[in-house]
Amino acid sequence: MSAATMSRQPGFANSSIGRALRSSWGARVTSYFAFVVAWQIVGASFFRVPTPWETLDFIWREVSGGDHGGVRPGQFWEHFSATVPRFAIGISVAFVIGVVVGLLIGSFSFVRALLSDVLLVFLALPAIIWAFLTVMWFGLGWEAPVYTVILSAAPFVAVNVAQGVRAVSPELRRMSDAFGVPRNRRIRSMLLPAITGYLFTGLRFAVIIGWNAVLLAEWFGAVDGVGWRARLWYDAARYKGFVGWAIIFIVFIFLLDGLVLSPLQRRAFRWRASPSSDLKAEVGAVDTESFTNTAIGL
C-alpha cells in the first residue's frame, strides 16, 4: 500500500471532530474549556479561590437581585447604571480631546515640538495616579471617575491620531492643494477617512484604558458604581464576589467590542469591500500594525 493511499484512510485527523478542533472556532472552544477545567481544579484545592460554579451562582444572584445570604441583595443594575454614564461621558470627551490634539500634533511641527514630551508624560502616568489625584481634588462622587477616564484615555487617542495624520499620503495632499480644496472639506473627506484605522485603534485603547480607569476611580473615590461594588466584596473578603465582578468587567469589554466597536469599524471600512479583498483580513492588518506602532512609540 502506497503512502498516498495510507493517508486517505479515515482516521482521527480527518474525522469531522478532528477538523472542528483544528478550525479556529474549535481551537477557541477548546481553550475556554481547558481554562474552566483548570479553574475548577484550582478552586477545589484552595479555599481562597472560588470555583466556576460558585462564581456563576454569585453573578446570577447579583444580576437578578437575589439573596447573597445575609449581606445584601444583588445590586448589579443599580451600580452598573451609575458607572456606564461616567464611562461614556469620559470616553466621549477623551475621544474628542484626543482627536483635536492628535490632529494638531500631526499637522503642525511646532505643536508637535510643544506637546510631544507632555504627551509622553501623560502616556506614562498610570491611571491609579489620576484616580488618587482626582479624588483629592474633587472628593467622593462622580467627578473623580469621569476625569480619571478622560485623563488616562485621551493621550492614547491623541498619539494614534497624530501618527495617522503623519501617514496621510502626500500625493492626496498635493492633489487637494492643486485643486484648492477648502480646509474643512479636506479634514472631513481626506484627513479623517485616511486616519480611520488609527482612530479605531485609538478608540479601542481608550475604551480598555478608560474602563480600567473608571473602575479604579470608583474603587477609591465613589460611593456607588461597579468599582465601588467590587471593593465592597473585596473588603468583606468574599472572594467569589470579587472574582464575579472581575468576570463581569471582562464580559462588558468583550460585548462592547463585539457589538459596538467591530460593527462600527466594518461600517467605516465599507469602501475597502472590493470584490478582490477580504475585508476582515485587511481591517485586521491595519489594526495590528498600528497597535504595534503605538506599542513601539511608547
Place this chain on the structure above:
Amino acid sequence: MATLQIEKLTKTFPPHSKDGRPVRAIQDISFAMSGQVFVSLVGPSGCGKSTLLNIVSGVDSPSTGTVTVTQDGKKARLGYVFQDSRLLPWRTVMQNMLYVSDLPEEEGRANASKYLEMVGLGHAHDMYPGQLSGGMQQRVGIARAFSVSPDLLLMDEPFSHLDAITARSLREELQVMWNATKKTVLFVTHDVMEAVQLSNRIITLAHGGTVFDDTTIELPFPRKASDPEFAAQQAEILGRFETMELERTAAKG
C-alpha cells in the same frame, strides 16, 4: 483662455542626503503660452517636468524667476490630471468629483454627471475607486480636472501607467474633449508620438532643466499616425532628441 508666462525659472531642492549637493531640478526656463493651445512638454526622465507643473499649479514655489497664470488679468483657475489617478479611495466616484467642486450641491452634481458622461462613466457614480480598473480611474481623474472648468489644464503623463490600447482610446477621447472645450492645456509626456498627435506646440526640455527646442505642429486634427506627414513630424522631433543626446555625450567627453 489663460496666459501662462514663465520667466527665468529655476528650482533647486535641498540635498537628498546630509552631505549631498542641492538638486537643481530646473536650471533656466522661459516660455509663454496663451489662448486655445495644446502645448506638450517632452523630455527625458528627471529633467524637471513634474516640478515645472507643480510650480505652475502653485503646489511648489520657484527658487528664482517668476511664473504667472492669468485669465483676462485675473488669477486663473487650474485643473490637474496626475500620472496616477489620485482619487480618494474611501469616496465614491461622484463624491470624488464633488470634493474639488465649488458649485452648490445640486449644480455640482449635474456638472459632475456631465463630465463623467463625457468620459463614458455615467454608470459609475456610486462605485469606489478600488472597484474601477486603472483606465477607468484615470478617466475619473480627467473628468475631475475638466469639471472645475479650468482656464489652464495641467496634465502630467496621464496615460503612462496604462496599457497601449487603453491609452490610445483615452488619447482620442481627450482630443474630442479638447476640441469641444478648447482649454489652454500644458501636457507632459515621455512619448513623442503622443505629443505629435495631440499638440499644437511641443517644447523639449534637456537634462538639467533647460529648454532645448520649441516647435509648432501645423497638422490638422484629428491626426492619424499612419499619415506620412505625421510620421515626418515625429521623425523630425525624434531626430532632435538624438542630436540632444549626442551633444550631451560629446559634452561629457
